[in-house]
Amino acid sequence: MNAIDPHNKELGVLERLRTIAREHAPAALASSFGVEDMLLTDLIDRHGLTIGIFTLDTGRLPEETYRLMQQTRQRYRVPLTVFAPATADVETFAGMHGPNAFYESVLRRRECCYIRKVKPLKRALAGKCAWITGQRRGQSPIRRDLRFEEWDADNGLAKFNPLADWSGPEIWAYIRRYSVPTNTLHDAGYASIGCASCTRAIKPDEDERAGRWWWEEPEHKECGLHLRREETS
């Protein structure tokens, strides 16, 4: 077997997940139902790993994502926990700035991501020893140095990116091999999928995250869930 054998890569990520489950319990996968998250969900379920799965329902997700969320609950046995933003936060933001104020400035956009994603994430991570993401180095220039393991200083726990070295075609090969359900928006040219208001399809020559907050400069394109220390200063 060589290093790019697909089964070899699959075994590699399975071994990483097993190690996380054994040495960092309780651990949880943060799923936004992207194709990488679906791959990890499939592996966790198929191998009966003791890793929970949670999602952040921002209240602004595309209908296609809600459909996949429902489908995921039906297909997999592993429990899925949903965290929503605080009603008071959403009401205050909309009352002060308007429901779509995130288009006006990076500051407003980060405020919206903070109340709809970052604060619910803190609740989701309470009591956890580690969390897992589907991030990959190939998704965008600002993720090119992504490590398998990081320290999440803001939330005070380990953070793992077990698919860091996977390419897009490798992910899709796994998805097809095991008939894993995916978001139908991928068929319409969406690569990375977040809130409906802040996601568009990408062109063939664009990087995978170009459709997220497309009106902003590339260096601002993180929502606060994955900011590293050097990116927050």
Ligand code: SF4
């Ligand atoms: S992605 Fe857009 S709508 Fe969703 S939380 Fe961030 S700014 Fe708000």
